[in-house]
Amino acid sequence: MNALDITGLRKTYKGGVEALKGLDLSVRDGDFFALLGPNGAGKSTTIGIISSLVNPTAGQVSVFGYDLHTQKESAKACIGLVPQEFNFNQFETVLQIVLNQAGYYGVPRSTAKERAHKYLEQLDLWEKRHARARELSGGMKRRLMIARALMHEPRLLILDEPTAGVDIEIRRSMWTFLKEINEQGITIILTTHYLEEAESLCRNIAIIDKGNIVKNTTMRALLSTLSTETFILDLAETGNQPTLEGFVYRMTGDHTLEVDVEKQEGLNPVFRQLSEQGFQVLSMRNKSNRLEELFVRLVESGRQQQGTARA
Amino acid sequence: MHKQNNWVALNTIWIKECTRFLRIWVQTLVPPAITMSLYFVIFGNLIGDRIGRMGGFTYMEFIVPGLIMMSVITNSYSNVSSSFFSAKFQRNVEELLVAPVPTSVIIAGYVGGGVARSILIGIIVTMVSLFFVEVQIHNPLVIVTVVLLTSILFSTAGLINAVFAKSFDDISVVPTFVLTPLTYLGGVFYSLSLLPEFWQIVSKANPVVYMVNGFRYGFLGVSDVGITTSLSLLVGFNILLFGIAYYLLKTGKGIRS
Numbered sequence A: 001m002n003a004l005d006i007t008g009l010r011k012t013y014k015g016g017v018e019a020l021k022g023l024d025l026s027v028r029d030g031d032f033f034a035l036l037g038p039n040g041a042g043k044s045t046t047i048g049i050i051s052s053l054v055n056p057t058a059g060q061v062s063v064f065g066y067d068l069h070t071q072k073e074s075a076k077a078c079i080g081l082v083p084q085e086f087n088f089n090q091f092e093t094v095l096q097i098v099l100n101q102a103g104y105y106g107v108p109r110s111t112a113k114e115r116a117h118k119y120l121e122q123l124d125l126w127e128k129r130h131a132r133a134r135e136l137s138g139g140m141k142r143r144l145m146i147a148r149a150l151m152h153e154p155r156l157l158i159l160d161e162p163t164a165g166v167d168i169e170i171r172r173s174m175w176t177f178l179k180e181i182n183e184q185g186i187t188i189i190l191t192t193h194y195l196e197e198a199e200s201l202c203r204n205i206a207i208i209d210k211g212n213i214v215k216n217t218t219m220r221a222l223l224s225t226l227s228t229e230t231f232i233l234d235l236a237e238t239g240n241q242p243t244l245e246g247f248v249y250r251m252t253g254d255h256t257l258e259v260d261v262e263k264q265e266g267l268n269p270v271f272r273q274l275s276e277q278g279f280q281v282l283s284m285r286n287k288s289n290r291l292e293e294l295f296v297r298l299v300e301s302g303r304q305q306q307g308t309a310r311a
Numbered sequence B: 001m002h003k004q005n006n007w008v009a010l011n012t013i014w015i016k017e018c019t020r021f022l023r024i025w026v027q028t029l030v031p032p033a034i035t036m037s038l039y040f041v042i043f044g045n046l047i048g049d050r051i052g053r054m055g056g057f058t059y060m061e062f063i064v065p066g067l068i069m070m071s072v073i074t075n076s077y078s079n080v081s082s083s084f085f086s087a088k089f090q091r092n093v094e095e096l097l098v099a100p101v102p103t104s105v106i107i108a109g110y111v112g113g114g115v116a117r118s119i120l121i122g123i124i125v126t127m128v129s130l131f132f133v134e135v136q137i138h139n140p141l142v143i144v145t146v147v148l149l150t151s152i153l154f155s156t157a158g159l160i161n162a163v164f165a166k167s168f169d170d171i172s173v174v175p176t177f178v179l180t181p182l183t184y185l186g187g188v189f190y191s192l193s194l195l196p197e198f199w200q201i202v203s204k205a206n207p208v209v210y211m212v213n214g215f216r217y218g219f220l221g222v223s224d225v226g227i228t229t230s231l232s233l234l235v236g237f238n239i240l241l242f243g244i245a246y247y248l249l250k251t252g253k254g255i256r257s
Helices: A043-050 A072-077 A094-104 A109-122 A138-150 A168-183 A195-201 A219-224 A268-276 A290-310 B003-023 B030-051 B059-089 B093-098 B103-129 B140-164 B170-184 B197-203 B207-220 B227-251
Strands: A002-012 A018-028 A032-036 A058-063 A079-082 A156-160 A187-191 A204-209 A212-218 A228-235 A248-251 A256-262 A281-286
Touching: A002 A043, A002 A187, A018 A043, A018 A058, A018 A187, A018 A204, A018 A212, A032 A043, A032 A168, A032 A195, A043 A058, A043 A156, A043 A187, A058 A072, A072 A079, A079 A138, A094 A109, A094 A138, A094 B003, A094 B093, A109 A138, A138 A156, A138 A168, A168 A187, A168 A195, A187 A195, A195 A219, A204 A219, A212 A219, A228 A268, B003 B059, B003 B103, B030 B059, B030 B103, B059 B093, B059 B103, B059 B140, B059 B170, B059 B207, B103 B140, B103 B227, B140 B170, B140 B207, B140 B227, B170 B207, B207 B227
Parallel strands: A032 A187, A032 A204, A079 A156, A156 A187
Antiparallel strands: A002 A018, A002 A058, A204 A212, A228 A256, A228 A281, A248 A256
């Protein structure tokens, strides 16, 4: 059974803006799924409809087989939502917020207290349990929203840009936590602008643009479509310029070399040639995130196709 | 959702609402006590002695039920309108919309909070009135029924106001321009029999008249309107407003895109 099945989902807002144009999407049970797209692509509208915050114009959504329209309460009970914007009562304490959320899902107070301890501890918020939400830092607020979403132990967790504005250390710890709960069986749908995050966490991916899915595949299959990668190499001073036979390359600084490497070629010939010419490589890095490159390419090609279809 | 779950959800919303108004008790519980004390001093003690008897009672005895009712009406309305609008404004209403809480439970939880605050204030105002007059009780069942139905009615009305409100100004418009005139002209300070016949008929179009008089009947045993009419209208208005509130929340008016 799929965790999520969306068929022909449409949403036209009052002003006439068509946010979703018949979107189809399935997410398997246990998956860690990335939903990516540029701003205004329809990600938040899709998540809003799944979580009952936006009324769809047409289409069907089912969560673990429960129809969101006809079996609303059963479907809702399966979902935990971590929204993009902070949406808790700023005047309530951390503990009140998570306990209330559990109560809305019918979790008895004694069980809710045990879970609050568990999740606040895991997300490093237990010490702050009596602090009012407005007193928390941005990273703590993000973690509070994750703890709140887990209080009824949902089968499907939807995270809408959960690490926006969070420093790298906390982001990494959140990734570890999310990987752990996914391994425990919770299906996760993630939207993010940090493509490195999607690449590191997700097994499957859909790219959405202008209300349509332009790509829906596995992360591995998507990344394998990349044929060329660009590497930046910092070289030690020799007073000479390197030459690389069989490669497209350029010097972008006195000691900085950029090389385009075909996937099947590998990096060994580059290092061999540089070594033969007496160059020492001090450091090396990717020019751009691989997924970012693909993302831009897919969105652009999707737009071109739509433009051609209209013409 | 299981019935037991609904009960837990209702209890959670109700306790949250009560915690909210108790946390800010200086803003929610103290002002009505002070305002009503001033009414008792000015209208009851200072001016009341010169007005003489009304409906067979001293003026102070006459206005006590009306003043209690006035605080119940204004506080039940403002509690729910400000609380629900704040939840909309801070977007924490989304916590409820995402959860499998039935619409009727959301309404009952918020209205329950408004009722709790207004009843508590009603008790406080009654205690204050004991410093000025010996309160009589003619029919306790009528008192409890009328005060409960009235606080439920105005709590529901406050909820409807909050659903439509787009700014904090919008939740003060109705209390200022509708509720206050209806309450002041609803027979709190006078008996309708003092008015010319035409204005008596006009006054009977004011629903607050039936609440104030029904409540006064419970205390003093006198009323300008029939107690059955009062109770019937209260029940009717409650059904009507609950239906409107249910429809608005169910369809997501003002809270869902």
